[in-house]
Amino acid sequence: MAIFKDVPMVKEIFGDLWGKMIKDTEFGPKIKEGNISVLFIINDPNIVMYVDANGPIFDAEAEAKTALVTLKMDGDTVHKFWLRKVNVPKALALRQIRAKGPVGTILQLLPLLKPGQEIYPEYCKKYNLPMDV
Amino acid sequence: MSYFDLKTDLSAEDIALKDQVHKFARDVMRPVAKQFDGMKADEVVAPDSPLWPFLKKVYELGYHKALMPEYYGGLGLNPLQISLVFEELGWGSFGMSVGMTVLCFPFYCACLANQEHLIESYVKPFCECTDASIRGCWAITEPDHGSDYVATAEDYFRSPKMRGNTQIRLDGNEWVIDGQKSQWVSGGTIATHALLHAQIDPSLGFGGNGVFVIPLDSPGVTKGPALRKIGQRDLNQGEIFFDGVRVPKDSIIVEPDYYVPMMDIILAAANLCMANWAIGLARASFEEAFNYCKERVQGGRPLIEHHSIKQRLFTMFSRVETCRVVGRAAANLNFNISPPFVEYSLWAKTQNTQMAYENAHDAIQILGGYGLTEEYLTEKLFRDARATLIEDGNNEMLAAHGGHILAETYPRPPIDF
Numbered sequence: 001m002a003i004f005k006d007v008p009m010v011k012e013i014f015g016d017l018w019g020k021m022i023k024d025t026e027f028g029p030k031i032k033e034g035n036i037s038v039l040f041i042i043n044d045p046n047i048v049m050y051v052d053a054n055g056p057i058f059d060a061e062a063e064a065k066t067a068l069v070t071l072k073m074d075g076d077t078v079h080k081f082w083l084r085k086v087n088v089p090k091a092l093a094l095r096q097i098r099a100k101g102p103v104g105t106i107l108q109l110l111p112l113l114k115p116g117q118e119i120y121p122e123y124c125k126k127y128n129l130p131m132d133v
Numbered sequence: 134m135s136y137f138d139l140k141t142d143l144s145a146e147d148i149a150l151k152d153q154v155h156k157f158a159r160d161v162m163r164p165v166a167k168q169f170d171g172m173k174a175d176e177v178v179a180p181d182s183p184l185w186p187f188l189k190k191v192y193e194l195g196y197h198k199a200l201m202p203e204y205y206g207g208l209g210l211n212p213l214q215i216s217l218v219f220e221e222l223g224w225g226s227f228g229m230s231v232g233m234t235v236l237c238f239p240f241y242c243a244c245l246a247n248q249e250h251l252i253e254s255y256v257k258p259f260c261e262c263t264d265a266s267i268r269g270c271w272a273i274t275e276p277d278h279g280s281d282y283v284a285t286a287e288d289y290f291r292s293p294k295m296r297g298n299t300q301i302r303l304d305g306n307e308w309v310i311d312g313q314k315s316q317w318v319s320g321g322t323i324a325t326h327a328l329l330h331a332q333i334d335p336s337l338g339f340g341g342n343g344v345f346v347i348p349l350d351s352p353g354v355t356k357g358p359a360l361r362k363i364g365q366r367d368l369n370q371g372e373i374f375f376d377g378v379r380v381p382k383d384s385i386i387v388e389p390d391y392y393v394p395m396m397d398i399i400l401a402a403a404n405l406c407m408a409n410w411a412i413g414l415a416r417a418s419f420e421e422a423f424n425y426c427k428e429r430v431q432g433g434r435p436l437i438e439h440h441s442i443k444q445r446l447f448t449m450f451s452r453v454e455t456c457r458v459v460g461r462a463a464a465n466l467n468f469n470i471s472p473p474f475v476e477y478s479l480w481a482k483t484q485n486t487q488m489a490y491e492n493a494h495d496a497i498q499i500l501g502g503y504g505l506t507e508e509y510l511t512e513k514l515f516r517d518a519r520a521t522l523i524e525d526g527n528n529e530m531l532a533a534h535g536g537h538i539l540a541e542t543y544p545r546p547p548i549d550f
Contacts, residue, residue, distance in 0.1 A: 034203075041550050072550050089245050089387065092471045093394035099471040100550060102211050106471060108204030110247045 002044045003079045003129060010047050010075065011058055013123050017082075017116055018056040025115035028053060036105060036112075039067035043074045069101030069109060080133055082120035134420045139454070140213075140461075150210075151217045154196075158225025158413075161190060163510075166226035169367035170513055174359035178323055178369055188265035196222075197236045198260050202244060205252065206260030212468035216409045216461045223413025227517045228365030230410045231524070235319045239269040239328040239346045242399070246346075246386035255326065255346060270324035271403075272314040272373055275299060279315070280523075280530035282330070282339065283400050285393045286537035291340035297332030299375065301343065306382045308345065310353075310375040316360045322371035324349055333389055344387035344395065345380065353378035364516030365524075394472065401478040403525045405464050408481035411489040411521060412456040418492035418514050419449040422499045425509070429500075442499065449495055452488040459484055474545065479535040483528040486521040493518035 004010050022028035031037070032053035039062065040049040050062035057065070073081075077096055080086045088110060091097040099106050124131050135155075143151075165187045169177050177184055191197050199218055201207020210218060222230040240259040243251040259267045273282055275298035284290055299312035310331060314321065326348050334341030349356075357372030387395045423446055426436040436442045463481035467473035493515040497504035504511040522528050 030204075070550050088247050089395060090391045093391045093398060095472060097471075098550070100548065101469060103468050103471060104200075104202045104207070104209055104211070107244045107247075108202040108209075111204060111252070 002075050003133070004045055004075045007045045007047050009127060010042070010045060010049075010078075013127060014049060015056055015058075017120065017123060018051050020119065021113075021116045022051075022053060022055055027112050027115055030112050034105070034108070036069065036109065037065065037067040038109065039065065039070040040078075041070065041072040042078055043072075045075055067101070069099065069105055072098045076133070079129065082117055083124070083131060083133065084117050085133060134424075136416065136453075139457070143217075147214060147217060150214055151221060154218050154221040155224070157194065157196070158221045161187065162222070162225030162229050166229050166367040167510075167513070169229075171507075172366075174361040174366070174369075174371075177367070178359050184323075184369075185265065188268070189263075191233055191236075192263050192265045196233055197262075197265075198240075199234065200237055200241050201256075201260055205244065205256050212464045213461065215468060216412075216464045219406060219409035220412040220416070220457070220460070223410030224417045225413070226367055227410050227414045227521060228368035230413070231319050231365070231406075232368045234406055235271050236269050238271045239326045242328050242344065242386060243346050248383070248386070250383055251346060251386070267326065268320060268324050269326045269328065270318055270320035270373075272299075272318050272321065272327040273330045274315045274317050276313065276315050278339075279317075280527045283396065283526045284530055284534055285339075285396050285400075286534055289338070290393070291338040293336050293338055295338035296335055297339065297342065299329070299331040300335070301331035301333055301345070303333075303382065304379075307379045308382060308384060310347075310378040310380065313372055313374045316357060316372045317370050318373055319368055319370050321369070321373050322356045322359045323369050324373075327373065337389060340393055341389045342392045342396075343385050343389055344392070344399075345384045346386055347378075347380045347384050349373065351378050351380060362520070364513070364518070364520040366516075397475045398472055400526065401467050401473040401475045404478040404482035404531070405460075405467055407521065407525050408456075408463055408478070408485040409460040411482075411485035412453065412460045414514060414518055414521070415449075415456045415485070415489040415492040416453045418489070418496040418511065418518070419446070419453050421509065421511050421514065422446060422449060422492075422496040425500050425503075436499070445495055445499060449492050452492050456485045456488050470548065476535045476538040476542075479531045479538075482525065483531050483535070486518070486524075486528065490518040490522055 037052035048059060048062045050057050050065045050067060073096060077086060077091065092099065121131060165183055168183055176182060195208055198207040199210060203209025219230065222233065240256050243255050277298055289295060299310065299314060301308050301310045329345045329347050330342055331345060332341055333343045353376040355374045360370040426442055426446060429436045459481050463477045467478050496511045497515050500509055500511050503509055506512065
């Protein structure tokens with residue numbers, strides 16, 4: 001069974017998480033400075049999410065955007081990533097995560113996401129998501 | 134000599150970058166490369182060698198971190214810019230291009246691993262370094278293992294018969310390394326750090342290997358003499374020996390369970406570099422021949438007015454343009470997707486090094502006896518080009534690997550995102 005029970009749950013969690021990261025951490029200014037935008041294509045549940053310095057948008061609105069980086073993975077991998085339980089090079093090598101966009105930008109995106117990984121456990125508690133994955 | 138770029142919409146930044154690197158290749162690399170070419174291998178790395186001021190210049194200009202992400206202090210080049218820069222470096226000297234780029238290899242792969250202790254201990258200091266005191270190498274090939282080290286698709290790759298010359302075992306909180314790497318380790322005798330491939334579980338053959346980022350100042354590390362070879366004498370290469378060398382447990386960046394696909398990712402990146410330096414080498418040979426043909430008179434008229442010479446020069450020009458299209462296309466693909474489509478890197482490396490070699494060969498033929506002498510650059514270009522057919526996997530082995538990938542995946546569907 002998938003960790004995220006449905007699309008509204010993903011939207012609620014990540015709508016809030018991205019918003020906080022952009023507003024309260026170095027992530028916001030950094031992606032604005034680097035003109036970085038990311039499209040997440042997530043399976044199970046199926047959802048498309050686009051993030052840039054203006055915040056996250058979802059579904060058809062997101063699909064219409066052209067992002068610098070596109071990341072494709074399943075919902076369980078998303079959850080594990082934010083819990084810092086994904087070995088990213090391993091996941092890329094085994095095609096559990098697929099990425100499109102300049103490799104250099106992807107490499108610099110990873111450390112920028114750390115503030116989100118620090119606060120993600122709060123969402124796990126709030127939404128009763130397993131942390132021992 | 135400048136060239137007309139088929140890509141007519143290069144940005145002002147791209148053009149400035151290209152011009153800056155060309156100037157460095159012409160005014161700094163070529164004179165130093167010529168000096169190194171005439172020196173003994175141990176003289177090249179001696180304390181009073183021009184190598185050290187050259188490397189310091191490389192670090193001051195930031196060329197050692199051309200592949201590193203901007204976030205950590207790297208140049209943050211996009212795939213096209215990497216291609217532009219590498220072509221110019223390859224034009225300056227293929228061997229020195231390898232030497233300048235391998236400096237970053239352990240640190241680039243440490244970025245891929247994305248582990249904080251590696252970033253703090255290795256990546257940031259490397260990117261901040263301006264005195265060339267932090268230098269990486271790629272410690273992969275071994276006395277008993279050359280191109281079979283990258284033949285991940287062959288049935289023998291995972292056979293216990295593939296016994297590595299470099300063994301590593303976990304002892305408490307440390308890895309213990311014993312064995313040696315071959316004399317073809319680029320940067321081997323001058324490196325302070327290594328991207329080390331070593332065998333953890335010999336029962337799995339090379340499928341039991343891992344990749345590590347290690348310092349080379351640990352007790353038990355010794356270096357062999359610098360290698361003298363037919364070409365690329367301006368590229369330091371030499372053995373590294375390990376005798377009970379202990380490194381922290383967290384030095385590992387690739388474990389056996391994903392070593393094989395990661396080996397392909399590393400190979401794809403390395404082959405892209407080779408392919409793009411080869412553009413510069415092919416162009417250098419063409420230009421040497423072209424300039425000579427305008428000056429050299431045979432049969433009462435300049436060589437360039439001879440019909441057969443025009444044909445040959447056009448063939449050389451065509452190879453340069455083809456190399457550039459191939460190198461850029463492969464870079465644009467595989468520096469833009471993860472994991473990469475390895476066969477396109479293999480395609481670019483094998484084709485571009487072959488075309489660069491043919492251009493170097495033709496340049497000598499056009500220059501005749503003069504082309505064989507040290508008075509002209511052509512003989513060095515030819516020797517350098519010969520080495521590229523073997524470097525980073527000999528072309529036959531790489532082609533076989535590419536053929537295996539085709540057998541498994543052709544035709545690839547379009548990228549589905």
